[in-house]
Amino acid sequence: MGLWWVTVQPPARRMGWLPLLLLLTQCLGVPGQRSPLNDFQVLRGTELQHLLHAVVPGPWQEDVADAEECAGRCGPLMDCRAFHYNVSSHGCQLLPWTQHSPHTRLRRSGRCDLFQKKDYVRTCIMNNGVGYRGTMATTVGGLPCQAWSHKFPNDHKYTPTLRNGLEENFCRNPDGDPGGPWCYTTDPAVRFQSCGIKSCREAACVWCNGEEYRGAVDRTESGRECQRWDLQHPHQHPFEPGKFLDQGLDDNYCRNPDGSERPWCYTTDPQIEREFCDLPRCDCYHGAGEQYRGTVSKTRKGVQCQRWSAETPHKPQFTFTSEPHAQLEENFCRNPDGDSHGPWCYTMDPRTPFDYCALRRCADDQPPSILDPPDQVQFEKCGKRVDRLDQRRSKLRVVGGHPGNSPWTVSLRNRQGQHFCGGSLVKEQWILTARQCFSSCHMPLTGYEVWLGTLFQNPQHGEPSLQRVPVAKMVCGPSGSQLVLLKLERSVTLNQRVALICLPPEWYVVPPGTKCEIAGWGETKGTGNDTVLNVALLNVISNQECNIKHRGRVRESEMCTEGLLAPVGACEGDYGGPLACFTHNCWVLEGIIIPNRVCARSRWPAVFTRVSVFVDWIHKVMRLG
DSSP, X not given: OHHHHHHTSOHHHHTOHHHHHHHXXXXXXXXXXXOGGGGEEEETTEEEEESOTTOOOOOEEOOOSSHHHHHHHHTTOTTOOEEEEETTTTEEEEESOOTTSTTEEEEEOSSEEEEEEHHHHXXXXXXXXXXXXXXXXXXXXXOBBOOTTOOSSSOOSOOOOTTTTOOTTOOBOTTOOTTOOEEEBSOTTOOEEEOOOOBHHHHSOBOTXXXXXXXXXXXXXXXXXXXXXXXXXXXXXXXXXXXXXXXXOOTTOOBOTTOOSXXXXXXXXXXXXXXXXXXXXXXXXXTTSTTOOOOOOBBTTSOBBOOTTOOSSSOOSOOTTTOGGGOOOTTOOBOTTOOTTOOEEEBSOTTOSEEEBSEEEOTTSOOOOOOOOOSOOOOOSOSOXXXXXXXXXXXXXXXXXXXXXXXXXXXXXXXXXXXXXXXXXXXXXXXXXXXXXOSOTTOOOTXXXXXXSOSBSSOOTTOTTOEEEEEEEEEEOSTTOOEEEEEESSOOOOSSSSOOXXXXXXXXXXXXXXXXXXXXXXXXXXXXXXXXXXXXXXXXXXXXXXXXXXXXXXXXXXXXXXXXXXXXXXXXXXXXXXXXXXXXXXXXXXXXXXXXXXXXXXXXXXXXXXXXXXXXXXXXXXXXX
16 A cells, blocks of 8 residues: 555655656565665574573474565564574574573574564664664663553553564653653653663764774665665675675675775665765773763763763762762763773673773874883782692693693683683683684673683593683673683682682783793694693793884784794684783783784794783773673
8 A cells, every 4th residue: 555655646746756766666675676684683603592492483484585585574574573594495484582582592503694673683773763672771860661561650651562662661762752762760750761872873983984883874974775785786796794704794784894985885776876974983082081071972882881870780889979070970981090991981781880982092192101010019819829740741742832730721611511712710700811712792601611620621520620610791801902801600719720810010011031831722733732731931022022023013912922943832722821920929910812823933922912901901890890
């Protein structure tokens, strides 16, 4: 009926024949026009599993031509929120839930791609958010939302239906309020309040020419909808996502894969090949950002900041009353504790107590250089061990190393119980490791464990000293740190085989010539036995000397060890493990093993993340997390 209504409008006065024809062909789904996939976000090689066996998804339909046809079937159905598409069999399975629904989890799949409706998984809103179907349920004032099916403490006229999406107590915009999604609150004194969900345009800003932009805007500056990067209609192009893996060519969002002036996209208009997108420029700060008084209120990951006056989802240690000089207004990014990594905020994500903001140091402001450490550094109850060596295994050699004792080195295990990376025990419930060990900062952690207290990669069943602790949470480090902190479900038990390693003072620089050691269960390249924990001694060199070989690419946030004649160093499976140095009668975690171009390359300095540059972040995460 809608199609016939359009055709009886006077075309000469309304829009002209060509635009009308384009509208009709889009409604009919003619190839080369708007794809129904534009309403979906895709996760390649992923399945969505429901953990309650009593709930089953729709049956597989094996008669679809491609994912577009499957999207066309799911799109109009109010009870279809996502679908699986089997790439090999061209099967389609409609799903009534998304990854944010209760009792669901994502898992890797060798056969399926998961497509989810944007309105259900985007954390930002388009226009005024009438179509928003996310799970935000807290107002800008930190008040919990009242369930839409309840009439207490605030009575209202709305009746939840499948069409209006008034589920649970989630923020919605049933009346088209220009202020965006809102809800009735559980506070009798506050009838309703906005949820403060940012528009997708405001949720992520552009630095320089926007090559790093990863926001969710899918319209050009003229309002035209973007074409999906994984489709070749209506415009053929060379930027296939599988060939440009580092360009973030997600769905039909604005990107800049060719280094243009600013982010752009191909359009769904056959007459207009590509257009720039209208995106806001990012703000900047000077020094550590303690004087920043701008209005940026989102983190670098696009998560909304919690108001400083609110106590949910996180109880703040810094408030307007305790820090009047910091001007902790609204939910604006600030730096009340002088964090060297810049302005930050408490977040609206219950899993992430705080994060740094979408700000950068101003171009004309030089970052602080690394200073010499204080003469005396005191450590307590960390970095101590009883050195011992199993003489029966003393002949084993791995890339210049030997079996050894490193009681703070842990083994990260995947769901199959396989070792895949190392890590360091920095607190009874916290492990520091490398970002390269994980595919995403938000990947599901169910089944992942940390193993401690063993020298063997595959310890015997029932080994008395072995401790196995599930991983509860992951926190990715500041931009450029390559660090990840893992919080364990419970504290470990410290003993002779399980010990904490000390953290260095902030900005501490290890003097050249210092002997340090690496440890891990990684690849041996055929030079030894990788079933046991191996350690190797390496000498620290200055960044200036290191940059002679690395041609100036080594940053102050990194450190180097000397390249030896014989191959000595870390390899696959060692990443995330410690570079430990003996300082002030304690073993101190000075570096984190990160991938280098070649494993243990002769005469070539190895590069590590310098922990002292990020030690304030580590302490803050453990304090607030």
